[in-house]
Amino acid sequence: xxxxxxxxxxxxxxxxxxxxxxxxxxxxxxxxxxxxxxxxxxxxxxxxxxxxxxxxxxxxxxxxxxxxxxxxxxxxxxxxxxxxxxxxxxxxxxxxxxxxxxxxxxxxxxxxxxxxxxxxxxxxxxxxxxxxxxxxxxxxxxxxxxxxxxxxxxxxxxxxxxxxxxxxxxxxxxxxxxxxxxxxxxxxxxxxxxxxxxxxxxxxxxxxxxxxxxxxxxxxxxxxxxxxxxxxxxx
Numbered sequence: 001x002x003x004x005x006x007x008x009x010x011x012x013x014x015x016x017x018x019x020x021x022x023x024x025x026x027x028x029x030x031x032x033x034x035x036x037x038x039x040x041x042x043x044x045x046x047x048x049x050x051x052x053x054x055x056x057x058x059x060x061x062x063x064x065x066x067x068x069x070x071x072x073x074x075x076x077x078x079x080x081x082x083x084x085x086x087x088x089x090x091x092x093x094x095x096x097x098x099x100x101x102x103x104x105x106x107x108x109x110x111x112x113x114x115x116x117x118x119x120x121x122x123x124x125x126x127x128x129x130x131x132x133x134x135x136x137x138x139x140x141x142x143x144x145x146x147x148x149x150x151x152x153x154x155x156x157x158x159x160x161x162x163x164x165x166x167x168x169x170x171x172x173x174x175x176x177x178x179x180x181x182x183x184x185x186x187x188x189x190x191x192x193x194x195x196x197x198x199x200x201x202x203x204x205x206x207x208x209x210x211x212x213x214x215x216x217x218x219x220x221x222x223x224x225x226x227x228x229x230x231x232x233x234x235x
Contacts, residue, residue, distance in 0.1 A: 052106040062111030067127050077103040079130055115171040138176045146179070148188050153179045160196075163214040164203070172203055192219075 007013055007030070014026045059070065071078065073092045081088045084102040091102040111131065138161060143154040161173040178195050182188050197211070197219075204210045212220055 052104070054106050054108060056108045056110060059109070059111045061113060062127075063113040071127075074103065075127070075130070078109060080105075083107075137170075138173055140176065142176050143179055146182065148182060149185045151188065153182065153188075160214060164200075167210050167213065168203055174199065 059065070062070070067075070076082055077090055077092065080086070082090045082103070083105040084091075085105055089102060091100040093099070094101050109131075111127075115135075138157065140154050140158055143157060146153040157174065157176060157179055164173050174196065178191055182191060197215075200211045200214060208220070
């Protein structure tokens, strides 16, 4: 038995371990052991409390979810002042088990979102009030040393994002993740073809003049000059 205090029925529990005897013998032994343990305990003047192990809950793309369904009644309990052990701590009764439940102070909730998404605008005000917001800009240092055929990816992304910030805003700057796995010139071409250019087309609603101001004229080919002869005759 790891702890003698957990023993509820000495006769039954001891008999299952060592076989038959009598309850008086069981009680005599356990009392002796308990008295021995208590007599050897060293008196302490101060209890030592170890800090509670921190737990982290990450909710990705939190702005795309239904906040009331994600948190429910927890929307109140996650407030710092309402956590367990605080002066204004609150608990709720769980609907199925009927047990009381509160949010401990060692739980950290991190919600991620992309500010370029239009769904940010409809983010619940109650959620905004309960979270502190930290801006995470593209990390150019991750691209340090990446050079593709003389093209320094760190400088390339910096230049594109400065132009996007001026023509649009800082919330629409392009993330570094598009460039992390680029290892060849073909990878770089595919990234622009399949990721960067379509993203800019969405940002500027097909305004190729602004897209050209960001990428430069080398990304564009002169289109065929149309004349009136191309149209059908209609009188």
